[in-house]
Amino acid sequence: MYVYYSEIFKKHTPPFRHPEAPDRLDYVIKGVVEAGGVVKEPKMREDAWRLIYSAHDKSYVEYVKRLCGAGQAEIDGDTYVSAGTCDAAALAVSAVMEALDKRETALVAARPPGHHAGFAGRALTAPTQGFCIFNTAAIGALYGGDGIAVVDIDVHHGNGTQEMLYERDLLYISTHQHPATLYPGTGYPDEVGTGRGEGFNANLPLPPGTGDDLYIKAIDEVVLPLLMQYDPRAVIVSLGWDAHKDDPLADLALSLKGYLYALSAILSLQKPTIFLLEGGYNREVLQRGTKALVRLVAAGDFRPEETQTDSPLHVARRYEEIMQEVRRHLGRYWRL
Ligand SMILES: [Zn+2]
Incomplete structure (x- = not known):
């Protein structure tokens, strides 16, 4: 498995102390190196910006470009832009395009993250863009086209990805902390998609x-039954x-x-799989998690040195209610 990484991803820099900072990638790459993974510099694609423009609202893309040109700026209280943000974001899109073209399993160790970025910036009813600039996962799905599935295991609902794929018959599955208890406040089970996309948006709030x-x-x-029935191409x-x-x-x-x-x-489907970095703010977890992922892909099996966690009874009861x-x-569209 290739790990796409470039120092350019660290040029997206915060104006103040911020959890989503360039050093996150240092820990990710430490984990890659410890696992014996191969790091590859992605090539900037000429068509990356065309793809970004086709996925997002034109005036939003131009706004972000102006902010990059101005240097340090804030889109909202959570989300910043710096002089290097636009190059980093376009290179992240380029890396996903390259991995999709090669039909290979890869880790894209990139920043800025993307899954909260909607069509024109802030997605659905979220108060902020949650550190995200362009939605690399959704852009990749639109580029890949028919048969692409996006599985979002970040703790936050990928409201931007949901918004951008909501009318598409591309499967989006998100597991996340329940929206009543965490940003961005969306990701309920009744949000199933609309039009051609009806049934293709699956939220599992926990x-x-x-x-x-x-x-x-x-x-x-x-998650697995939906993926097996959808039978993704990637x-x-x-x-x-x-x-x-x-x-x-x-x-x-x-x-x-x-x-x-x-x-x-997900890997048991034996389809090209692109692991795209979104959130994760405990540096040690970033390092050990990445190491475990690279070993898992290389060796097919890896047991991290952590004890399995069990949920308290009241959490299990609430979980059962939500799963009903x-x-x-989702049972209207899939065999569950
Ligand atoms: Zn997150």
């Missing part, structure tokens, strides 16, 4: 405190490590065991 036991159940009972994984119990920004309680279970399940809702809405 109660705070969800551990590996329930997460594994959700993968087995919903999969883009919005890979956020912030559902880990040690992440400072959210309240799920996964260990790397839960993560590796999900990643193995999920089945009620």
Whole structure:
């Protein structure tokens, strides 16, 4: 598996202390090196900007370009732009295009993240863009076209990806902390897509405190059955490590065991899979998680040195209630 990485991804720099900072990638790359992974510099594609313009609103793209030209700027209280943001974002899109063209499994270790960026910036009802500039995962899905699935395992709902793919028959599955308890406040089970996209948007909100036991159940009972029935040509994984119990920004309680279970399940489809970095703010988790992922892809099996986490009883009860809702809405389109 190639790991697409460039120093250009570190040129997206915050004006103040910020959890989404360039050093995150240093830890990701440490994990790659420890696992013996191969780092490859992506090539900037001439058609990357054309693709960004075709996926996002033109005036939004031009606004971001102006901010890059001006140097340091803030889009909102969470989301910043710096002089290097536009090159970093276009190179991230280029890397996903290259991996899709080569039909290969790859890790795209890029910033800025993207899954909260909607058609014209802030997506759906979110208060901010949540550190995201352009939606690399959705852009990649639109570029790949028929048969692409996006699986979003970041702890936050990928509201931007949902918005951009909502009327498309490209499968989007998101597991995330329940929107009543976390930014961006969307990602309920009744959001199933519309028009041609009806049935192709699957949200699995998880109660705070969800551990590996329930997460594994959700993968087995919903995520994997949907993926197997959709039978994707390629999969883009919005890979956020912030559902880990040690992440400072959210309240799920996964260990790397839960993560590796999900990643193995996706890889079991044996389709080209692009793991695209989104969130994850505990640096040590970024390093160890990436190491585990690279080993998993290389060796087919890897057991991280973490104990499986179990959910408390009240969390398990709430989970069952939510899963009934999920089945009620998605069961109209899929065998669950
Ligand atoms: Zn996140």
